[in-house]
Amino acid sequence: MKFSGINLLDELQKSELTDLRDVFHSRSAKKGAIIFSPEQDEDLVFIIESGKVRIYLGYEEKEFTLGILEPGDLYSSHAGCFVQALEDSSLLVTDVQSVKRCMAEVPLFNRTMVRVLGKILQNAFSVIGGLAFKDIYARLTAYLLKEAQESGVPFDGGLELELDLTIEQLSQILGATRQTVSTLLNNMVREGLVVKRGRSKWFIPDLKALEDVVNT
Amino acid sequence: MKFSGINLLDELQKSELTDLRDVFHSRSAKKGAIIFSPEQDEDLVFIIESGKVRIYLGYEEKEFTLGILEPGDLYSSHAGCFVQALEDSSLLVTDVQSVKRCMAEVPLFNRTMVRVLGKILQNAFSVIGGLAFKDIYARLTAYLLKEAQESGVPFDGGLELELDLTIEQLSQILGATRQTVSTLLNNMVREGLVVKRGRSKWFIPDLKALEDVVNT
């Protein structure tokens, strides 16, 4: 899933933004490391250069994943979230001051910034809608459907889907317990909605059927 | 509650923004009227001039209130939300095209835009945190505490609080049913945490006690 819908790495390639590239410095993080946390109050903006990074809220023992960033995604460290590397990753980081300067000088950056914030906001609203209105089964099927549509690979009339998430991680995205998600997924298998293909690989034999379940 | 934390009406008074004022046109709405809804896809940006306006998500019969805007607040109509006038209100409206032009020409507007979006986003995250991690009682007490701190009037060692919400409306902010909120509120009354003072008016005899409940 492209979290913001806009690939900033591509944007940075554009010739207008040569000077912009220079304000970023690179920073790398090992798999599992927590890159930013809500306490530290440096205001930083960063772009994922490589790897995979998880944005999440934490409260006592519980965690809720807001999204997973991939190369080209932009985010800010001052939104009160944790940022954790899911794989060895490298980020392009800069401080908000520089960003402000850029916004004044480079109009394109500006519009991009607003666009990205808008996308993130829309995503946040849809998360709220899910939590407020839908039960876990509905959130699960909707999530699978979206992932399948965005990154499923056609195979034998159906779709193959590589989620690359443990059940535990999936449950943190859905806002549920590991146990509940595990049980619901297995119910879906029994009903033939999905077929298990090994470590976090799934096959959806009939996308229509899944759509029908989601739209009810 | 100031939804975005920034009063755009004040900002518009600033001399730098004279031309900006001209791109907005006024629009009024009667109490209860739905001003924008998610289907209509005009991309508009608006500022509350007078009155009170509710931003909410809707799904089937249910509604979840994201926030209530007051004069000076800015919002955008393309975020997939309903916008409803809680009282007779008037808005300053403009389309996104004009906003983009302004962003290029007036740097101040730009920064303000990003700042407002940031605030809204932070609010959205705290809503998600509430829904994901806390039960309704915790959300209720936290809400009352925040309102008391922001707009409570000192009285006789405690705070008087005019919420101006029916229980039903309050329950839509908290993401719960009317009945549950009603019961929990009356429990709080019995425990002496709050005292009822008539139609949506409350008295908090001991703010510390309320804080203690919230921080556990």
Next chain:
DNA sequence: CATGTATTGTCGTCTATCCGACAAACATAC
């Protein structure tokens, strides 16, 4: 191959919250 660790499936118990129903209280209009 053996051993340790991480991931998954499943079951029973427990509780917060929803939902429908209804009456009481209150406000508003006639």
Next chain:
DNA sequence: GTATGTTTGTCGGATAGACGACAATACATG
């Protein structure tokens, strides 16, 4: 005053989903 609508309080039943516990896998690593 009475009548009518709106807002509230409360109760009992139903249930989704949390939680703890444990066994069964699968996976990695020496």
